[in-house]
Amino acid sequence: MTDPADSDKPGASSVPEYTPNAAQAQVDKGPDATQKKASGEPAALGWERATLEKLAFASLHEQRLARRWRNFVRLAWLVFLIGVAWFGFDQSNTTKNVTTPHTAVVDIKGEIASGNEASAELILSSVRAAFEDAGAQAVVLLINSPGGSPVQAGIVNDEIRRLKVLHNKPVYAVVEESCASAAYYIAVAADKIYVDKASIVGSIGVLMDGFGFTGLMEKLGVERRLMTAGENKGFLDPFSPQTERQREYAQAMLNQIHQQFITAVKTGRGTRLKEDADTFSGLFWSGQQAIELGLADQLGSIDYVAREVVKAEEIIDYTRRDNVAERLVKRFGAALGAAVVQATQSSAVLR
Template sequence: MNMALLSWIGNRTPVMVMLAGFSMALDSQWLRELVNSVPDKVPVVSIIKLEGVIAAGGGGSNINLDGIRGVVDSAFSQQNLKLVCLVINSPGGSPVQSDLVYRYIKRAAEKKQVEVIAFVEDVAASGGYWLACTGSKIFATPSSMVSTIGVISSGFGFHEIIMKYGIERRVITAGVNKSVMDPFKPIKDTDMTIMRGLLNSTYKCFVDHVKNSRGDRLGGSKDIFSGEFWTGEKVS
């Protein structure tokens, strides 16, 4: 990953960036060459900002398919569209919503035959990095936090507290594993087996997604998939 700065430039070939009705120019030799490849037209670079926790619902405060569908459709509907930039600032969240958003943007890019690149602001961790992999290139500042390719599930156990106060837990189920990970009952070996299976399955999807998206750019280090995170400078 390399550092990318957004700033104003006076260039003979203007670059119009569409973001909720506001335009700016990008200072990049690579972008100058890109826009100069389309003579006699004003090329458009659309920006899609993906900021917040990745989760269903949230009334617009979260990143999810329902929330970004209209923004993505608008970004890819611009005339003379040459490039779409994802500006990402997310600590991650739902692997399902991460994949749905990724696939929706990817399909739009393939349909319009437009390149997508990703810019990392403060953080693109876990599901945020899943989204960053939508881009053919990923740019970050030296202090951006990136990666943490892994899956986690956490909670609390309260069974000793309710026993201390003489509270009896009453649960009736149909299905032996219906009450897996009940926080008011001691954890069972079967609970751990089930949860490990779920986490490992999701983790494999994440690893495969990153490998397929980034390819040879990953290098050969196994630490990449350890769940650790790094600064943009460390992984450049």
């Protein structure tokens, strides 16, 4: 044993005495505490650094999740659009080929105009498919339209008359509520026209409408500053006075188009037409009156025509409609075009 007195002697050992409490304190401090103490770094600074690292990693994780979610949404929309396009174009390109005898129907509804469902492009696409089908015993134009473009109607009229001769198939027009103006222009290409007694038929005329604000502008003290290269470039401008020469020119053009309409009606109706002073005046009549005037042939619905006239009760619709996929493509094309124009304008300004 060591004498306590020996510790005071020179050369005595200075080894610290082991105690359990001292060892546990050393363990609690750990290597980090020893390292921080050795490097002189405060414990609070190390805690802040660890917290910042955790925040940075959390932010990075959230950004990765957001990016993945955006990519997923874009991919989902892409798959959806591809599916819609495939389904839509597949439906629009499906050609009917029914070998059993049937009556082929093509709807002509709404305003007849380019870009509408009652455009020459869609109507003739449907009519050609009906004519080319061997099972179609006749083509029926189911009409419910107030009219529209004489250009579109003239194109349809000419092509139907050509297809009748080419395929040697009869064409019938069946009128529902109305068959006026450009719609009647199309109907006279048919071999016979069937109407309801209350249908509206006729309106064989042409119009060009607009407004003139010159008098109002003078009262308000507004001066119209229109510059043109060419004396008639401002023709039909609503804020400029119309000259007598311009009015006569417009009237002559309307008369010419009207005469084209009259010729089509006379060609289509032939001797059945009971012409009088009002026939080509732009008036319209009920279905019963139209039959009396020779503008229509007899009363009848689509079912009546299929059953009693065509002798093929099965009715198959050949109408081609602007489907969802085509509308999406058109809207996308319009949006893309607008974006290109905007980008071009922006770049021009920046330059």
